[in-house]
Amino acid sequence: xxxxxxxxxxxxxxxxxxxxxxLYRTAAHLVRDRTEAQDLVQNVYLLAWKxxxxxxxxxxxxxxxxKILFNEIHHYRRKWYNKKIVSDGExxxxxxxxxxxxxxxxxxxxxxxxxxxxxxxxxxxxxLMADVHEFAYKEIAEALNIPIGTVMSRLSRGRKQLRAKLxxxxxxxxxxxxxxxxxxx
Amino acid sequence: MKVINFGEKACEKVRGYFDSYLDNELLVExxxxxxxxxxxxxxxxxxxxxxxxxxxxxxxxxxREEAPGILLDSVRRTIRESGRRRFFAHPFIAAAAALALxxxxxxxxxxxxxxxxxxxSGSEALQALSxxxxxxxxxxxxxxxxxxxxxxxxKELISFDxxxxxxxxxALGPEFIxxxxxxxxxxxxxxxxVQGHRCRExxxxxxxxxxxxxxxxxxxxxxTEKKGExxxxxxxxxxxxxxxxxxxxxxxxxxxIAGFETSQFLAYVVSNLDWAGNLKVASTIAPSVSDYLxxxxx
Numbered sequence: 117x118x119x120x121x122x123x124x125x126x127x128x129x130x131x132x133x134x135x136x137x138x139l140y141r142t143a144a145h146l147v148r149d150r151t152e153a154q155d156l157v158q159n160v161y162l163l164a165w166k167x168x169x170x171x172x173x174x175x176x177x178x179x180x181x182x183k184i185l186f187n188e189i190h191h192y193r194r195k196w197y198n199k200k201i202v203s204d205g206e207x208x209x210x211x212x213x214x215x216x217x218x219x220x221x222x223x224x225x226x227x228x229x230x231x232x233x234x235x236x237x238x239x240x241x242x243x244l245m246a247d248v249h250e251f252a253y254k255e256i257a258e259a260l261n262i263p264i265g266t267v268m269s270r271l272s273r274g275r276k277q278l279r280a281k282l283x284x285x286x287x288x289x290x291x292x293x294x295x296x297x298x299x300x301x
Numbered sequence: 302m303k304v305i306n307f308g309e310k311a312c313e314k315v316r317g318y319f320d321s322y323l324d325n326e327l328l329v330e331x332x333x334x335x336x337x338x339x340x341x342x343x344x345x346x347x348x349x350x351x352x353x354x355x356x357x358x359x360x361x362x363x364x365r366e367e368a369p370g371i372l373l374d375s376v377r378r379t380i381r382e383s384g385r386r387r388f389f390a391h392p393f394i395a396a397a398a399a400l401a402l403x404x405x406x407x408x409x410x411x412x413x414x415x416x417x418x419x420x421x422s423g424s425e426a427l428q429a430l431s432x433x434x435x436x437x438x439x440x441x442x443x444x445x446x447x448x449x450x451x452x453x454x455x456k457e458l459i460s461f462d463x464x465x466x467x468x469x470x471x472a473l474g475p476e477f478i479x480x481x482x483x484x485x486x487x488x489x490x491x492x493x494x495v496q497g498h499r500c501r502e503x504x505x506x507x508x509x510x511x512x513x514x515x516x517x518x519x520x521x522x523x524x525t526e527k528k529g530e531x532x533x534x535x536x537x538x539x540x541x542x543x544x545x546x547x548x549x550x551x552x553x554x555x556x557x558i559a560g561f562e563t564s565q566f567l568a569y570v571v572s573n574l575d576w577a578g579n580l581k582v583a584s585t586i587a588p589s590v591s592d593y594l595x596x597x598x599x
Contacts, residue, residue, distance in 0.1 A: 219354060
């Protein structure tokens with residue numbers, strides 16, 4: 117075959133541009149700076165367009181764009197990403213709590229977004245991928261280039277931290293009291 | 302007591318599946334196991350409801366924010382503009398296309414407007430630019446295009462008081478805040494200063510004032526410290542010296558660029574004004590801005 121796939125900017129726009137909002141939201145919550153997020157997404161589209169002739173039509177364009185996004189963030193935007201490697205042995209206080217904290221019936225947008233911003237970036241990215249964009253674990257693992265087991269572990273730990281930050285303060289003064297309360301449920 | 306412990310262990314086990322259950326990632330048998338447990342365990346049902354609530358709330362909250370319209374416009378423009386240059390991916394054809402681009406690039410440079418003294422229109426005194434001249438032009442152009450236009454900063458009006466009080470890393474700071482009233486006084490009511498800030502593009506720091514004028518004109522005054530470049534050494538010929546300061550002019554991509562310099566700084570006026578209008582703005586502010594920069598640093 118002499119020619120590779122012929123690419124067309126109209127085709128690229130049709131399959132890639134509909135994911136711009138998803139990419140921007142993810143970038144904004146990972147680098148936590150709207151201007152930098154715009155710059156990042158702009159660059160992701162430029163990179164994607166440059167390699168669009170290698171993209172196989174019919175495969176998952178959204179996952180492909182997210183893979184480019186994470187590659188950009190992890191390799192070139194580390195100062196914004198502020199990566200703090202969370203080792204398996206390192207547990208936050210929230211994660212060591214032995215009980216299920218009570219979650220408010222109505223969760224306000226600002227509260228959950230604040231809580232999200234407070235958890236480590238490694239957890240934030242898998243949570244955004246699973247909860248907001250509803251990617252399968254296999255797709256998340258491929259986009260982030262990590263094993264599925266690590267996706268599951270980060271998701272579990274991240275969600276636990278998120279719940280703890282959203283927890284309704286109870287009259288119970290400590291974990292032991294709270295644990296009793298949950299046992300009684 | 303034993304019953305309670307047994308129940309707790311069963312709950313613990315089932316709750317361990319909750320994340321995968323919520324994401325629809327469990328095997329069918331395990332899914333049934335979770336459902337059987339939930340049918341008889343109020344506590345776990347409530348815990349699962351809480352987790353579902355968190356997941357749904359997060360999705361809703363994050364999705365409420367939309368990407369700025371300017372980003373969509375900018376992405377589309379980038380694709381369409383670069384799309385004109387690439388039709389084939391095969392190396393031979395890409396090489397041929399690249400050669401065609403080089404040729405057309407040279408033509409573009411040749412037909413861009415670089416003016417000699419006394420020139421009054423784009424048809425006069427054209428000349429090809431050296432690579433050094435092209436580079437020095439790009440230094441000013443890139444910040445205007447990226448920061449003012451693509452990032453949409455020209456729409457973000459910031460008052461002088463806000464600029465003065467700003468102490469962040471993007472603030473003009475005491476060194477450069479004085480440029481704002483100076484430029485305002487020189488240009489008068491025809492232009493509004495939208496904002497002034499410091500920014501960084503392509504490994505270079507800039508002081509950047511953005512202004513808007515009549516008929517949708519957007520203008521940047523871009524100042525950056527020299528890194529060995531000079532307009533006068535870059536084979537450029539000043540378009541005007543009417544103000545006593547040589548001002549160099551160039552046109553690219555429907556934007557007009559006018560530059561002047563001190564021993565330490567390069568300054569550019571970049572806009573969508575016409576050639577004469579852009580040059581007039583640059584000539585009007587060049588003497589005072591040059592004095593200001595010289596007082597600051599040589």
